[in-house]
Amino acid sequence: MPGPRADAVEHALVALLGPARVSVRAADLATYARDMWPRALLAAVDGGPPAHPPDVVVWPETTDEVVQIVRLARRLGAPVVPYGAGSGVCGGAVPLHGGITIDLKRMDRVLSIDRDALVCEAEAGINGEHLERELARKGLTLGHFPSSIYCSTLGGWLATRSGGQMSTRYGKIEDVTLGLTCVTGAGDLLETGRHGRAAAGPDFTQLLLGSEGTLGVITRARLRVRPAPEVRHLRGFVVDDLTAGTEAIRRVLQRGLQPAVVRLYDALDSLMALRHARKDASDGGGDGGGDGGGTPAPRRAARRPGPAKDLVSSLLARLGLASGGGLTRELVEAALSRPRLVNLLADRAAGLAGRGCLMIIGVEGSRARADVEAELVFAELTRAGARDLGPGPGERWFARRYAVSYEMPRIFTAGAFVDTMEVASTWERLPDLFDSVRRAISRHAFVMAHFSHAYVDGCSIYFSFAASAPNREAAERRYDALWHDALTAATRAGGTISHHHGVGLLKADFMADEHRESMAVFHALKASLDPDGIMNPGKMGLPLPEAAPWSR
């Protein structure tokens, strides 16, 4: 925004909220200029001023204050970007056109917990782990465990249709949301789902979930909660290959059995997962699962250079190209910049190892039900040809299940990046989705994958990849080419381009392919709820308003 208007916005906000909850300090503006989008991290590590800082950051404490802020923004023509904990990985919270960033973290109360109706109402800014802890005090759980649970908010989950690791049992966040309080871009208050299933008309809750701040600011949600699990059965299995593994999972789910978590790693990811497991065991780690539903603190990451390089070092060592810890930095970087070769070697290594693919499966719930269901699930897997490894691998996964998010940033030394991509499709299209996306990524980066978040009708695939380039510009080029090829491949294979990370800036240009003509419905939602186009402009492939002073 031009300076004078930014000043006017700031003054109006100070008049509304007082000086303590409005900031234009350089450090704040830099902090709120990005989230955890890896492409933005590449730039951040490279130094220099942030490309897209907000003009002002505010910290409202009530829904009514949010209403006043949005109305003020609309009157003065300022973009508005809602901000939770900034853990998004798609650039969704980047204030592309400046304006007002609304940090919701001061709206962090649990408003009510109804043990009988199993409903909880909370404000959007509450930290995910705090919410889960409040529920645990009452013997309840939301069942939503993203690996970012310590650094993400309820509002962020709702805005992006977040998924937790136990989604096969509890569903994704959209499956447990009964109603929302949302301040639309028009400055109106929208309360959805008050009448539950008795209401006629469309389910506005599902029309707001996943809108990533482009339609309004979600300030509260009513959520379905469940009794905390009395028992948890975790188990590892080995299957011959991914086809056998996905087939076994499909059989379990389509028989009407409902595990809490199912993860199937490709040969290379299996190698890494088992290696981590052994390393933990020798470190005296693997502090076991079955802790009765509490959330363990994130493990301190071991003293390693970072997962991507670590992974490559270990792989090269395994291939006999280098000895364990004595790998030179040059060799690792050389490997990361030659993804085709490394992928080929990795495939061969995994093939030679001949250990098949690792599957982690967990069943939890009331003792009566989970005990019976676990027996049935494990027996079905055995019938499908899976070999039982006992509880060890599952419990070790459980103990480390939040660790990966905290290791990621450390890889971003000049030119190197790691990122993840979560696509999904029906079972019918899943093999094609896996092959085509993997092929697309492997042209640009070292890649491995696992299947997680399985449902009766389909499954998601989680690709992890790493690459490096001589400098930031080259890395960005490689990053963009990779995502272009991989997302195009996902759409062509009939899958969705995102299962639970969202769209943001990263996938904005691919929304037209994802939704084709039905994008018209999203445009109509945008036009009706945010008539001036002030809400998180430039995201999700929505057009910018032509008349707005901040859009060119």
Place this chain on the structure above:
Amino acid sequence: MVALVDDLDDMLAAAVGAAHARRQTPTAAGFAHERGHPATWVVRPGAPAEVAEVIRAAARAGAAVVPLGTGSRRRTAPLPVGRPRVLLELGRLAHVAHLDETSLLVHAQAGLTGIALENLLVPRGLTLGDFPPAALRSSLGGLLAVRTPGKSSPRHGSLEDAVLGLSAVLADGRTIHTRVAPRRATGPDLARAFLGTEGTLGVITQVVLRLRRRPEARLFDAHRFASVDHAVVALAAAFHKEARPAAARVYDADETRAHFGDGLAHADCALLVVATAGPRELAALDRTLIADAARAAGADPLGAAPAELWWRRRSGHALHDAPPVQPALVLFAPWARLGAVHRAARSAARAAGRTARAHLSRFDDEGACVFITLLDGERADPAGPARAAVLASTRAAGGLPPGEREPALAPALAALKRALDPDDLLNPGVLP
């Protein structure tokens, strides 16, 4: 305008074939009170592309388009008057486009009825789920365009949640297909704009629905409680222990007598019948969880027979001795209000010189539907003044009459309507 209306005759015939476009005189259509109305057509498109053609033709002529599905449901909104109108009957769109037995999905056209689809699925060992057969009588498009409680089950959630995607024709004639994936994080669930909006934002032509395998085992049980409240409390306790029956129903004493004769009923008792389903061990577990909760609430076990009879009647395999009376009222109530709604119905009816009997059915996570029958002596009194009194007092007790709009959402819905259908072409007058 007249020229346009005559053109519409030709355009509609061209769109769907002359045999499937019929111009009606008001009296023939049964709209005698609308003498002088410009013109009404009934068209029966045979393909989704023809629906788009019809909508484009209607738009050119300034005619309203009213989707009818198979027309099984009583229309609650008046037909638009003062402008020509095209009634869109979708009964010919009754094909299964794709049955994906790997992913357990069916891509079915909107004119197919739920029952007809179920009949296609059963021989393949598949089913839509535990939804009440009575709720599946309408066309799929109609079922999904109108949002009412009770199209749900404890095991399989609501029918709406079984929609993985859909195709629809918008007011501008564009056909959309929402992206089909088990879950997505690519913006709002755009299909939801058409679920519950009664054809006002677009005409649903095809839906992608989740299917289930038919259960390996189905078990039945029945319990007699001291009161409806006791039965509801026991069932709620079982749900909290993760019991997920295929269906359950609670009859009050008079309703028990009416449905099962005098043998089962006591003075103020209530009868609970349940069906559980799934792998045998889980079906048995669900039955045990409910039986344990019933015993803890002091219920008498009655064995499987009453529930088996209920199930056979429910699926049309057994008839009632006398045809059941149509309930005067159906209300949805959350779990905590079910008992109060039932008591309110009884006492309000008594105060009005009538008897109310009721059953509670279509239980799910949120609550259940209360079906209330009003009697004047032995004779049903579905529409007398007592109904209004019972409605008022059950509402006060926390019951929600289905089909009411949330007034707070009306402006947002109206704005969405303006954005998608600025000329108010589709089902005008239905949205407030």
